[in-house]
Amino acid sequence: MLRDPDVLTAGRQIKEFFSSSAPDDILLLYVAGHGVRNDEGNLYFAVTDTDPGLLFVTALAAKDLSHEIEMSPARRVVVLLDCCYAGAFADRRNLDHAAPRPAPRTSPASSAGDAAAQAFTLPPADDAHVRGQVIIAAATSIQQAVEGRTGGLFTRCVVHGLRTGEADLNHDGEVDAHELHLYVDARMRRLGAGVEQHPSYSVHQLEGMLRIAHRATATAPPRTLLPPRATPPPPPAEDRTAEDLPPPARGDPGRRPLSRALLLAAALLLPGCGIQSDSPLADGGCPAPAHLRVAAAPAGLGAYRQLATAFEDWVAAQRHGCRSADLYVYPVGAQEMADGLRRGWGQEADGRAYLRDVGPHPDVWLPGAATDLPALSGPAARLVASAEEVARTPIVLGVPVRAGLPEDRRPATRTWTELFAETAGRGGVVRGDPRVSPIARMATAKLYNDGAIDPAAARTRYEQHLEQALDAGGYPVGDEAGLLCRQGLLRGRTAVVVTEQELVRFNRGDALGDSCPEAVTPRGGDRLAAYYPSDTPAVRQLVVTLTWERDVQAGTTAAYARWFARWLHTDPGRAALVAIGLRPWAYDPVTPISGEYGALPGWPFSRVVQPEPDAFVRRDVDAVYARARRPAHFLVALDASGSMNTVTADPTRTRWEVAVAAVEQAVTHLGGRDRFGLLTFAGAGGSTRELLRPGPPGRDPVGAVRRATAGIRPGGGTPLHEAVRHGAAALRAGPGAGDPRRTLVVLTDGKNTGAQPRPAAAETAGVRVVVIAVGDVTCADGSLRRLTADTGGSCFDAGLGSLEPVLTRVFRAIWG
Incomplete structure (x- = not known):
């Protein structure tokens, strides 16, 4: 364990560490510090005496560490790097571009390295045939590593996965290097939402699966690097005072945590990118949370x-x-x-x-x-x-101030039916999808007279008006967060069915959720005023x-x-x-x-608060809505270009195979009146191929997708614009009975390489375009955003990691 070493000490210790090992040893090198790249793009690790202008003599060169690993007698080496530009360690070539050269920071490193080293174990003896090198880096060669209030994000996820056992993804009692990478990648995406940092995984001459941690057993207690600490029991009674809060977890006796057997390990705690998150003792002697x-x-x-x-x-x-x-x-x-x-x-x-x-x-x-x-x-x-x-919030009609609806309507003077009729004639009303939003379902129950309305009347009185307002404003179909996100970009008179809580947070400019990363604070006439129907229910x-x-x-x-x-x-x-x-x-x-x-604190204005609809009412309302709502026509355009042959985080599957599997899962969510079609786009000259003509899903939609894609072999370029133009035309040409909601879902891992320009607004009119970006392309790309922004569609990032869970979740949201 080297804490804040100088370059000579670090270099000498690392050389001795790797050169003195035995062939059967498993070596761990864990670097928690600051990565710096020179003008040629080569990676260095900063130490206490590093001079940014003299990196080659005052910092540890990644190529020198790679050399020591190659020359080591040990056949198994694990390298974990929590530093900026860590992905450059696995690149044995010089990069073409230079990265900024930040000065090394001098904040003291903490003891997370201790925790990380302790979490690793000797694998079982039958792993002796396994050999090779595994490198898990906290970021790519061009990304900086996130360091928050509780330390480095990467190390926090590594330690958490090993300490809790969650990194054992297949529940076989062992954690191999590939499992650890998959777990850390997924957890970093959740904890670091919106942060551009993706861990990378590299292997060199790897034979077999390198297992690096296993669970403790009752018959063989682990050998610990540090003496065990007793865990005081949680408070026996439920009414303890704040001072009797249960102690922080330091290993529950009945939990079978990952054992902490002794392992040859070199942990390098360097200045900057300091890490403390899950250490046994953080700064100031605080225990781990x-x-x-x-x-x-x-x-x-x-x-x-x-x-x-x-x-x-x-x-x-x-x-x-x-x-x-x-x-x-x-x-x-x-x-x-x-x-x-x-x-x-x-x-x-x-x-x-x-x-x-x-x-x-x-x-x-x-x-x-x-x-x-x-x-x-x-x-x-x-x-x-x-x-x-613990609390409640009423469902209200959020009406823009500019709509000019009389103020005396606000304190429960009208029913939902009366208020809807008056507001729909002024600027329209939008509501979330009752299939995914409990708020929309409750408001719909009141509009439908708790399910007693005839489906034809529900369609003409409410659903047609709601659908027209959704289309006119380009609102997404989904929950209230998506509606309010779109509302913040408009200057109109359309009212929104929301809760009082969502309304005040919208007016205050608070974050609306992951579907709306950039909240907008409305001003003047764009602010929403809460109108409380007399029969409105309270959300518990x-x-x-x-x-x-x-x-x-x-x-x-x-x-x-x-x-x-x-x-x-x-x-x-x-x-x-x-x-x-x-x-x-x-x-x-x-x-x-x-x-x-925009709220009225005096609610419920001395009235009896309506309860949430019970199961019987919900059943009746769902039945009416199913017959009153318009059907949906979906067309999925799959990128079949050559880059879709790229292997994913699961080395047995390509992007194409994962994308097809996700579509197979998604079509199970289609309704009986919906229609579904499938096309691919690829080719040097740019071409689209219709695999499934839009039509009813049938009895076996999964089998239909599987059979249609069985003979596809990805190759060629990415004619993205042609695919959007072709798909939108195919959707518009379909039957229009019931004024269907037409959605084109485009899954791509690259930018347009075709000769055709981006489709004009007239060519996508009436069609919502949804883009799912996988692989190397993201929704940050302006051309993808423009494809979706004007159609009421959305853009989703599926990233570089494990694609199928993300794609399945996105499709589930799109299908409702």
């Missing part, structure tokens, strides 16, 4: 993350400034959560680990509404430890705590989950709920629930 996994409704993700931060800050205040709780908040839809509880989160089903692509086992669930809580029985029911109501906000097996959820983690739920009933917790726009019980509404942000 307990990690709490919080699944949240996607539409309210921004608010729930704000709530999690408030809890972390409160716990830190009770712990003398030590951040003892770390909440990871990630999106999970209501149907996904229900399936995960019923079928077993992460369990094997149909040859694949079910819901592992969604996220880890949640300790806490924050659903969008109480109606999202599924009816469970048997073992699934025992997973729900508690479900408590629940906090659900979940319990799992001891090898998945530590006792201290479960204790913190209970404390989080109880904290929401205390004054600090209720204040945090108000701060995100909710109305907790026994707490007077204050800012932002005020006139300043």
Whole structure:
């Protein structure tokens, strides 16, 4: 363990480390520091005496470290690099372009290297035939490594995966290098949403699967690098004071963490890019935080993350400034959560680990509404430890001030039906999709008279007006976050069905969720005023705590989950709920629930609050909506260019194979009245090929996709513009009975290489264009954004990593 060494000390120790090894040793080199590249693009590791102008004599050259690894007698070497430009280590050639040369920082490194080294283990003896070198780098050769409040993102994910065992993706008790990379890549994408940093994975002369960690067993206690620490039990009673918060997790006796057997390891803790996240003791002697996994409704993700931060800050205040709780908040839809509880989160089903692509086992669930809580029985029911109501928020009609709707209509003087009729004639009304949004489903229940309306009347009175407003404003079809994101870009009179919470957060300019990365603060006439129908229901906000097996959820983690739920009933917790726009019980509404942000604090105006619709009403409303809504016509255009032959993070599958598998999964979500088609685009000259003519999905849509794509061999260029033009024309030419919603889904991994220009607005009129960017192209590309912006479509990044989970999730959202 070298902490802040100078260049001579570091070089001497590394050479001795690699040269003195034996053939059967497994060597680990872990660099936590700052990477610097010279004008030729060569990578160096900065140390305490590094001079940016004299890198070749004052810094450690990556090529010299590579040389020592090559000359080492050890047949197995693992290199983990948490530094800027780390991906350049695996590139044995000089790069063509130069990177900036930031000066080395001199902040003291912390003890995360200790934690990372401890987490590794000697693999079983039968791995002696395995040999080769594995390099997992925190970033590509042109990316900087993220360092946040709790340290380096890469090391935080590595340590978490090994300490909790979550990196054991196939649950065989072992973690191999490939599994570790897949886990770290997925976790970094979740924790670092919006950050351009992707870990890279490289192997050199690798034979076999290099296993680097395994679980401890009851009969063979692990040999630890550090003496074991006793874990005080969590508080026995539920009504402890704040000072009795459960201690941070340091290894639960019943949890079977990854063992920490002794391993020959060199950890280099260099200045800058300092890491502390999961270390046993962070700066100032603070213990490592307990990690709490919080699944949240996607539409309210921004608010729930704000709530999690408030809890972390409160716990830190009770712990003398030590951040003892770390909440990871990630999106999970209501149907996904229900399936995960019923079928077993992460369990094997149909040859694949079910819901592992969604996220880890949640300790806490924050659903969008109480109606999202599924009816469970048997073992699934025992997973729900508690479900408590903590707040509520009414569903309102958010009307732009410029629409000029009289103010006296706001305090519950009109029913939903009356208010809708008056507003639809002024500027239109948009509503989310009732199939994916509980808010839209509740408002629709009131418009449909709790399901008693005739489907034909529902179509003419409501659905046609809603669809016309969606199309006129280019609104996406989905949840309220997407509607408000589009609303922030318009200067119109269209009203939006939302909750009071979403309305005040929109007016305040708060983050709306992952689907809207750039929130816009409306001004003047663009601000929304809340109109409260007299029969509006209140959305009940629940906090659900979940319990799992001891090898998945530590006792201290479960204790913190209970404390989080109880904290929401205390004054600090209720204040945090108000701060995100909710109305907790026994707490007077204050800012932002005020006139300043478009709300009326006096709700419910001495009226009885309507309940959420029960299961019978929801069933009746769903049946009416299914017959009243317009059908959807989908056409998927798959990029079949040569680059789609690129191997993915799963070395057995190409981008093309993963894309086809995702389409096969997606078509299972089609409705009986929907239509589906499939085409490919590729070729040196640019051409499209129609595989499936748009039509009803039939009894076996998966088989139809499989048969249509069986003979495709990717090759040639990427005629993207021709594909969009061809697909939009095919959709418009289809039958228009019921005024179908036409959506063109384009999956591509490259920019347009064809000769045709970008389609004009008239050529895509009436068609929503959705682009899924995979591989080396991203939605940051201006040409992709322009293809979707003017059509009410969206652009999704599937990235460079494991594509199938991302593609399946995106298709599920598009299909509704």
